[in-house]
Amino acid sequence: MKQTGFLSLKGVTKRYPDGTTAVSGLDLDILRGEILVLIGPSGCGKTTTLRMINRLVEPTEGEILIDGKPTSSLDPVILRRRIGYVIQGIGLFPHLRVKDNVSVVPRLKGVPREKIPGKVRESLDLVGLPLEEYGHRWPSDLSGGQKQRVGVARALAGDPEIILMDEPFGALDPITRIGLQDELLSLQERLRKTVVFVTHDINEAMKMGDRVAIMREGTIVQVDRPLDLLARPVDDFVADFVGAGNPLALFRYLKIREVPLRTENLPVVGPDSTKEEALEAARNTPLKYCKDRLVFICDKKKVVGCCNVDNRRFREAATLAECIEPVTHIHRNSTLQEALGLMISSGIANIVVSGDGDEFLGILSFVDMTDFLQMQQGAESVQETR
Template sequence: MIKLDNLTKVFDTPKGAVVAADHISMEVPRGEICILLGPSGCGKTTTLKMINRIVQPTSGKVFIDGEDTTDMDTQSLRRNIGYVIQQIGLFPNMTIEENITVVPKLLGWDKARYRERARELMAMIALEPDAFLKRYPNELSGGQQQRIGVARALAADPPVMLMDEPFGAIDPINRAVIQDEFLKMQQELKKTIMFVSHDIDEAIKMGDRIAVFREGKLVQYSEPDDLLAAPRNAFVESFLGEDRALKRLNLVKVNEIVSDEIGTVSPGDTLEQALARIDDFGYQNSILMVNDQRQPVGLITRAVARTTRGYCRDHFQNVPATVGLDDDLRKVASLMFAQDTTWLPCVDDEGRVCGQITQRAMTHHLGARFRAAERTAQAAAETTSKE
């Protein structure tokens, strides 16, 4: 949907020419979010602004849905590209409804259509239309204004959106909420988005692809998992940080490594039976007790099963936590550390036990990806040396 072909920007300064973007070539597939990441002054915002010609390219081309935009009318180009900036840029003398409907009005939408679009978008960004549409920007919090900025960019239903650190000025709690809401919207809307950020965690969370910039050059363009597992050079590796293996916890879902081999007992089973089942799964010191619907209702420990007689229903502990199949490994690791456990039961949408996840499985999965990346890099280096 977006293709940059040797896009270059050179600024003339009193001290001479400065190359802000140096022959940037990349493609963003339809419906994906591409994060432009890098330190301040690396060229990511300049690259973004050349797409809608807020900054005029020195050379190179931009293609939108296969069409060369070089000779396209600038106003027409911008009206078909949503644009969201960190400073939000709402018009202070306009109501929220008027702010949202600016572009649809310019495009000639009738009143009923653009007013309905405003209400639809307010619901989408989780703000009550009747409570907010007639207010002015200064009556809203910073986080609410940022949501309105996103709604305004979406108003005319543009196929492409450009976002320049849109959530950077919001406090961490509200930023996480808005990021989550935006990702939910994106699942439905499937916009093609280029998104400038300097926050690595945000990039990993939001991006389908990440482009790392340094001194005006595109250094690496990869999917988040590939970027973390196989940084191209020392700069990318240092920029990602020493905890890049832990950052991958955000990218892996429980359903990728869950094991359906999990021992269970029923409330009517004896503790002797529970101990035998624990021994069948020798790496665990407890076993899960489930009801007739296979929902977890308790935990029988090895210590209790070994020293006590009776039935499981009379000697169980509470289940410390469960995880869902769509949870990421960061949540799982946090729960394991908090509960001092090396495994957790996994449940489906109805709360029924469908397997377990262990620290060992998590470690093996993460490590295997890094080992594979090392082997690939080594093979590439050997091929280069032979040539």
């Protein structure tokens, strides 16, 4: 049964007085609780489409509906207070402290004064910026990544059903950008907001989107799940845009959460285990090691470290606790390319996969990852021959 859109664009066109058509006859249904990414070449109309949703730009033709109600029937100011908005330039007020920046939307929405501090605290906690530490800082005291987190917190503070994000991480360095992408995906798993996300980066689009809408010259060419765009592009433009013919594309775009993890017969022991128990766990696991055998120490569903049962430190230690080392782990929302990079840089063949709050979800092994990719490639080949 086809799902109807919570946010729907019906025959939407934007034509400017000089005759330029930015968007033409656009039809799009965005489902409640999904991240829908708009991407395409410069000038394709993706940002114009985003801004028509909150009426920063008024459509020339067509209508936009939220839960079946036309946005044209709503006061634009009231509409914008219902919709979170995050932009690349962050847009924090430089003369307001962090807590006051975040409180802007609740105050505009008429939230009772006594409830606003709680809203601010909750929103900052969601993005990992405790109120006590960051609330009194000025925007100029923050790093680029922290500023962007405050921007997201401000968008969340009004508890909007819809959040619009216009290249929110585009100005950040690659490491900060990947970290914020992962944090946003983790937040989305908990909050399930309806997010419309604009980017020019195909890697970011395929990582962030539940579905990706590829635009060209003001129209949508294809809307699909990332893997379906790779397996079934509608034309050469889409195929070239997503790199459908590149065998490494799955590495770049496939998320760890889509790959079966190992959860049984793992080399895992508790923090109070003995060295002998660690050795036994290493001997009995079917995992294949790159070189040294690692045993993971798990406490209350969290991996707190690991030990190398083949090194001198382990042999000379009196107890297991004396040889525990930091563990390399990766979040389930990261891509296989990111996992492979960590495996290579760390010299390991098995990596711990964590969820929110560093919850231990299982082990991703290099062997299982390559087997899964071969299976996916085989499925794509079958589709191509049909």
